[in-house]
Amino acid sequence: MAQGEKGGRASRVRIWVGLFAVAGGALLVGDPAQRGETALELVGRWWPWTLLALAGLNLLRSAVPVGSLIGPLALGAVGVVGLVAVHGLQAHLVRDQLAPALLVATGAALVLSSDRTGLRTSWTRLLATGDVVVPPSVRCPVTLRAVLGELRADLGEVRGQVEVNVTAIAGHVRLTVPRASTVQVNAQGALLTRLPTRPSEFTRQPHSEGEFTIHVLGVCGAVSIARV
DSSP: OHHHHHHHHHHHHHHHHHHHHHHHHHHHSSOHHHHHHHHHHHHHHHHHHHHHHHHHHHHHHHHSOGGGGHHHHHHHHHHHHHHHHHTTOOHHHIIIIIHHHHHHHHHHHHHHTSOOOTTOOEEEEESOEEEEEOOTTOOSOEEEEEESSEEEEEOTTOOEEEEEEEEEESSEEEEEEOTTOEEEEEEEEEESOBOOSOGGGSOOOTTOSEEEEEEEEEESOEEEEEEO
């Protein structure tokens, strides 16, 4: 199980490194000095807007199911292209900036939506918001991380003794556990992190469906637990 997890993580790293290498090579071919300088100027000019757009997208994903965003985003993209065509934006801006940006976004979406194997025991959301359903056959410990984002993990189908390592760095991790389960929270590693307001509620249940031991490492984050 551990080997499968390491292999899956290594595969994802190779995918991202390969995509970066291909994109960088395609950008720099022919005139690397000039194109590299142009890319740095573009990043320096647009990085605040990129962060704002990412924050807005995460807010939408928190309130609306991801599938419901596909149609509006597609219509919005078509509308932007239409506005560009109607108002006569310079063609080289569309060719040199808008089209590559759309291509990069499409590639990133394809990579992020790649199929995951059932061997995973670790999930991370970095600058993103997402849901995770932890399979019943998961092997412990389960690792959940949210860094500048939100991770909603459904542990409702997991039974037995489960150890969960939670990391919330300026992020929010929301755990869903069975209603008749025993939960123990160890928060010695939490600093300026909001935890369940009444930890005493999460005590041993008379007919427990599972035993969850949750270790929290957090800085300026939040961890919440819901029973279903």
